[in-house]
Amino acid sequence: MHALETIPRKAGTMRSAFRRLALLALVGLYGATAHAASLDPAVLPKIQAATFEVVAAKPVNDPLTYEKPLPLELLPYQERNDKYYSIGTAFALGDNRYVTAAHVLQVGVGSLWGAPALRDAGGHVYPIDKIEKFSLQQDFVVFSLAEQPAAATALEVNAKPALNEVVYAVGNALGTGVVIRDGLYTSDTPEEQDGRWKWMRFSAAASPGNSGGPLLDKDGKLIGIVLMKSANENLNYALPISEVLAAPDGQAVMDSRAAYQLDIFDTLQNGTFKAQFKLPLGLSAFYREFKKHFDAFSDQQIKALLAKESAHLFPNGEGSARLLYQQTPLxxxxxxxxxxxxxxxxxxxxxxxxxxxxxxxxxxxxxxxxxxxxxxxxxxxxxxxxxxxxxxxxxxxxxxxxxxxxxxxxxxxxxxxxxxxxxxxxxxxxxxxxxxxxxxxxxxxxxxxxxxxxxxxxxxxxxxxxxxxxxxxxxxxxxxxxxxxxxxTYEGSLAQWKAFLAEPALQPAALRNIHIDFDYGRRFSYASPRVAFSYTPEVQAITPDNLMFLGFRFSLDDGRPVWDVADIDVWKTTASDDHNNVNVQRFVAPPSGLDDDMTSRWQKLSERQYPYNAVARYEDSLMKIDAVVVPAAAGGKSPTVLYTAFYGIEGTHPQADMKSKLDGLTKNLKVMEH
Incomplete structure (x- = not known):
């Protein structure tokens, strides 16, 4: 999973590039309270004509079905009647050039909504035509429109604004018109990755609905693009408009740090998403090209992460032994x-x-x-x-x-x-x-x-x-x-197992080497390259309601990692309060240095000590009896693999009866591995 450091100080840390960029823009759905500004009223119509809401069409069809009709009447009037979602702000530079934040445009990558478009104060929507220039790291995009707004006017540019002057953050969210809030241009801050440019810091209030909107000087001239909020203080960030104007035409540039992580360990794969492709491109073509590059980068990142961790991964890596040699959990x-x-x-x-x-x-x-x-x-x-x-x-x-x-x-x-x-x-x-x-x-x-x-x-x-x-x-x-x-664990009644075993495509490869056969009322058998056994109803009834568990586990065979059955447990019925069962289980000699209980258990198994001594005992409302079964031929060496045979039944029963049941289970039990 990626964490792309495109705009490092956006509020909140998202673990995915697209998720962070999309959700940040979506906060624009919730608006903000305007603070009165004192710009010359004569420039306000020009600012309004040059500023647009970035919108995406709401989906027309909903594939979901609900328990009852959605109570859309509970939504605010604007939200329930608007055919569009508001995702940010854009503004006109002139000559059919418009600007917004890259993260606003990226809401459309893989989107289930309509393509981003611009909407003016009168509610007219203008589709985006071509992407002209794009910078992921500086978080801006310049584009043209398929249809020019008749009243659109370009904002006049001030490429060298003065510090400590009054500035105005302009945004247009939820179709409520232009909102202007004032503050001060307080400082410049080098960008975090390499200090390649400086962010403008300003104190004018800005909500995520302002993303991509213009930052204006005291005279209403364009000085920057509002991009992000400060996480811990009321100082927000803008990109100087001079950076946009100086950026090369006809290029999409990606040069941003990224981290990839999996949920199985804390290791991060840090890298840089670095790519370029030529512009202009239509919006759909731009999205395809961007996604192609980003997906390829994701492929590289996860491969690099796994390569970095290859010597440490379960089941070969350090820290695996305890899980490999503990008793098989069902x-x-x-x-x-x-x-x-x-x-x-x-x-x-x-x-x-x-x-x-x-x-x-x-x-x-x-x-x-x-x-x-x-x-x-x-x-x-x-x-x-x-x-x-x-x-x-x-x-x-x-x-x-x-x-x-x-x-x-x-x-x-x-x-x-x-x-x-x-x-x-x-x-x-x-x-x-x-x-x-x-x-x-x-x-x-x-x-x-x-x-x-x-x-x-x-x-x-x-x-x-x-x-x-x-x-x-x-x-x-x-x-x-x-x-x-x-x-x-693979679990099911024998009736369920019968249906499952009839569909080879559903089964793991390990089952291809295992033959499970049962004839209700007559015989149950299990055979694999490791162990084979069978029993008749004299040991335990064989019915469709028997519940069988195959305890698959990860282990090493001569250093080779495998996933195979190590525990076969068959209950008499599926009822949770009736635990009459037969069990055949595999144990492997643990390496030295592991937990004492593993070493102690192996010693008891090897020496046929209690409870593995074929003597019945009463525990947990069951009579239980266990015996150890050794490999058929170990070549005179001490076996490194041992199996146990178990029989349990509710109530109390004499040793002779329990031993008879156990003998019925072990009669045809053979261990082929050693």
Missing amino acids: DNFPTLIVRGSNGEWERMGRQAQHFVLDGNGYVDAGAVGHNGLLHLRRPDGVDAAKFYGDATLRMDLLARTGMFQRTVGGEKIKVTSFGKPTLQSVHIDRWQRPWHVEVWPLPYANALIVQYSLPVPDGCVMLSRFVPAANEHDTKLDLDELSNFVYV
């Missing part, structure tokens, strides 16, 4: 593997909300960093093939929980459907897991929901983000990489 809620401040990799994320759906369906929701984490359990009445194949159906199930709401006039209205996604693809992560990638537009917010869904037997787990529309490429770069660090 958790149907997805977690993200993140490196903490102590350098240790750990699973982060937990269920924060639980929503109940009909037919035993549910949605668990949580978050890590900028990412939503979700587990959607498919309702029993929803056909499996339709569920996995229909992104709209899955999203509508999420919406059914009421977790998505749109606020209108202070009232929260539930979104009941997002319609069809505008993009659908499949991303295969490092571990050969197929993530369904879907993008849903939210035109009213100029935003997207980007969602990565991983099919699992009982439904799917999801990585999700709500992002500005311009951030689609950047977001997918992030989620492509983050998907490699998702820890998830």
Whole structure:
């Protein structure tokens, strides 16, 4: 995710270039109170004729469906009746040349709204024709209009204003007309990156609606472009108009610091977004060219970041061992593997909300960093093939929980459907897991929901983000990489597993080497290149309602990172209060220096000590019995891999009965690896 330092002192620190630029301009939707100015009244008509509101057309069609009609009558009159969003200010230089802030124009990059245009005091809208010159770092753009306003007049320029003189910040937000506020031109401040120019500092009040508007001297002459607010003091920033006039014609110039970061560690990749392309270009062509360069820079940044961290990444890097060798956790809620401040990799994320759906369906929701984490359990009445194949159906199930709401006039209205996604693809992560990638537009917010869904037997787990529309490429770069660090248990009833196993395209590559077979009432079997076992109803009933967990985990095989099953757990039923189960679990000898509990456990396993001594015990309302199973042939060497076989049943039962069940489970259990 990028943090582009285009205008370093804009209020608030946004982690994305486009998000910061867009949201800053959008604050212009909220207006500001005017302070009386004392300019000569004779120059006011000229200023008004030369100053324009920058607007973007509101979307005509809304793909979302709501629980009830939106209460638009609660919105202020201007907001509910205006067909445009106000995003900033622009002004005329003469000869069909107009100026605004680069960050105002960039609201249109990837936008779900109409293209930015100028609107005069009479409400007439003028489309932008050509982009003539552009500077990302200095935050300005010069452009022409397809149709010239009849009353447009150019502002007279003063390229050498004097310090400590009265100045006037001019803005036109929400179609309320020209607002002029006075103050002093107090100082010059070198720009932060290389001191290539100086910002003008002034005390005239300025709201984000002023972005791109003119800064005038005491005589109403143009001296700068109002660009940004000071974060901590009432001294605002403008670019001297002399910088605009001196900039080369026919060029778009990008030369700004940028930082890229992923949510799995604190490392930043600092770089400079440096590119140029020729102008003039039509507005759409300009956006395509700019986005092409910025997306290519994003690609370079994430590659450089991962290259910088390659020797330290889980599961090969330092701090990975504890997570690699701890006992396999079974958790149907997805977690993200993140490196903490102590350098240790750990699973982060937990269920924060639980929503109940009909037919035993549910949605668990949580978050890590900028990412939503979700587990959607498919309702029993929803056909499996339709569920996995229909992104709209899955999203509508999420919406059914009421977790998505749109606020209108202070009232929260539930979104009941997002319609069809505008993009659908499949991303295969490092571990050969197929993530369904879907993008849903939210035109009213100029935003997207980007969602990565991983099919699992009982439904799917999801990585999700709500992002500005311009951030689609950047977001997918992030989620492509983050998907490699998702820890998830595959869980489902045997009936759900049957439907899941019938669809190879839904399955991770690891399942291709695993054969799971069951014949209700007769036999259950599991076979992989690592371990194989089977049992009959004499050990535990075999029914469609059995609940099977495959505990996939990350590990190293001869130094090679793998993602494979290390825990097979089958409950007698899906009922949460009935934990009768059989379990076969893999353990690997831990390296020296890890936690004492890991070393102690391995010693107990190796020496068949309690509780791995095939002696029944009563714990947590269950009778339990464990035994250790060694590899079939270890070549005389001490094995580095051991398996346990477990049987548990509610109530109390004699040792002989428990041992008989355990023997039934281990009778055909074979360990092939060592």
